Amino acid sequence: MVRVPRRVWTFYLGVWDFVVGDDWRTALGVVLALGLTALVAETSLAAWWIMPPAVLSLLALSIRRAAKGATRRS
Amino acid sequence: MSGAEIGLAVSVFLACTVEAVEALTIVLAMGTTRNWSSALSGVGAAVLALALVVAALGPALTALPIGVLRVVVGGLLLIFGLQWLRKAILRSAGLKAKHDELEIFREEAEAAGAFGGEPLGFDGYAFTISFKGVLLEGLEVVFIVLTFGANQKQVPLAAAAAAVAVLVVIAAGVAARAPLARVPENTMKFAVGVMLSSFGMFWGAEGAGASWPSGDAALLALIPGVLFAANAIVWTLRRTVPQASPEQAVASVAVEQPGSIRSAIRQW
Numbered sequence: 001m002v003r004v005p006r007r008v009w010t011f012y013l014g015v016w017d018f019v020v021g022d023d024w025r026t027a028l029g030v031v032l033a034l035g036l037t038a039l040v041a042e043t044s045l046a047a048w049w050i051m052p053p054a055v056l057s058l059l060a061l062s063i064r065r066a067a068k069g070a071t072r073r074s
Numbered sequence: 075m076s077g078a079e080i081g082l083a084v085s086v087f088l089a090c091t092v093e094a095v096e097a098l099t100i101v102l103a104m105g106t107t108r109n110w111s112s113a114l115s116g117v118g119a120a121v122l123a124l125a126l127v128v129a130a131l132g133p134a135l136t137a138l139p140i141g142v143l144r145v146v147v148g149g150l151l152l153i154f155g156l157q158w159l160r161k162a163i164l165r166s167a168g169l170k171a172k173h174d175e176l177e178i179f180r181e182e183a184e185a186a187g188a189f190g191g192e193p194l195g196f197d198g199y200a201f202t203i204s205f206k207g208v209l210l211e212g213l214e215v216v217f218i219v220l221t222f223g224a225n226q227k228q229v230p231l232a233a234a235a236a237a238v239a240v241l242v243v244i245a246a247g248v249a250a251r252a253p254l255a256r257v258p259e260n261t262m263k264f265a266v267g268v269m270l271s272s273f274g275m276f277w278g279a280e281g282a283g284a285s286w287p288s289g290d291a292a293l294l295a296l297i298p299g300v301l302f303a304a305n306a307i308v309w310t311l312r313r314t315v316p317q318a319s320p321e322q323a324v325a326s327v328a329v330e331q332p333g334s335i336r337s338a339i340r341q342w
Contacts, residue, residue, distance in 0.1 A: 018213065018214075019150065019153065020153065021153070021154075021157040022157075023157070023160065026153065026156050026157075026160075027153045030149055030152050030153050030156070030278075031149060034145060034148070034149050034278050034279070034281075034282050035282075037278075037279050037282040037283070037284050038145075038282035038283055040284075041282055041283030041284050042283065046284070046285075047279065047282070047283065047284035047285075048279055048284040048285060048286045048287065048292070050279070050284070051275045051278065051279045051284070052275065052296065052299065055152065055156070055271060055275050055300075056300075056303050058156060059156055059159060059160065059163075059271075059303070059304070059307070060303075060307060062156065062160050063160060063163055063164065063307055063311070066160065066164055066169070066170075067164070067167075067169055067311060067315050
């Protein structure tokens with residue numbers, strides 16, 4: 001098995017934390033929503049309407065998870 | 075100046091002010107408790123490193139085809155913006171401790187004192203902590219300046235807004251000679267989160283091939299829409315979720331953010 005040097009691993013974790021932050025599900029949701037927009041844009045249908053509800057849903061779900069975590073701890 | 079350019083300048087200015095206030099607290103703690111010349115050398119080295127990042131990434135970003143640039147940058151801005159907005163909403167709803175610059179200053183000063191050693195001559199501790207603090211806080215600003223600037227072909231405007239923010243914070247810090255505790259950090263983070271999410275949504279969808287009704291004017295609906303939704307979430311949380319005590323909120327920050335900037339500064 002290849003051993004990843006500690007510095008490389010630390011750098012990777014730093015980049016991950018910087019870009020993705022503490023909620024990877026939201027980051028994944030953004031990528032999926034943009035992918036769906038691209039797919040719909042390829043058809044004759046309008047695609048602009050996908051992002052607003054997707055983004056607001058991702059925000060609400062992320063807050064819901066964080067709020068649940070905060071109340072469980074308190 | 076167009077509406078999009080004003081939005082760019084305001085977003086960069088606010089984001090940069092927030093990060094500069096946080097960096098200032100760290101540098102002030104090192105300067106006042108350890109050694110000013112070493113702390114300021116750390117700041118200079120970090121600014122140089124950030125300039126190198128801009129010089130390396132700036133041309134690379136602007137060389138990308140506009141469609142690719144918009145979908146990548148839009149997606150990243152959106153991820154960034156939702157992170158800022160999420161934290162700002164949790165703080166507004168009382169579920170997360172607000173940033174307390176005076177408390178952070180006290181902790182940094184205590185840690186600096188506990189590190190020991192006579193801070194005469196060159197002080198490696200003050201240099202390193204100041205360097206890391208400014209570099210890590212500055213990276214977010216560099217990212218926002220480059221992505222906003224490259225997307226609108228307005229890197230100089232974004233850089234100017236960032237420079238004005240840093241100068242304002244430095245001037246205020248020198249005048250106060252204390253951490254800037256009265257800056258409404260959470261309100262500014264809230265505003266930046268709304269702007270980044272809205273612009274990210276707009277550019278991301280355009281880059282993915284969608285056309286917004288009314289073109290750029292769609293931002294005039296997206297920004298108030300995100301702001302309204304975020305405020306509605308805060309209002310709902312305040313009414314439905316039991317509020318955490320300040321101690322619990324602080325504990326939740328410690329549990330939730332093991333990889334926060336400040337812990338990264340210490341561990342790096």
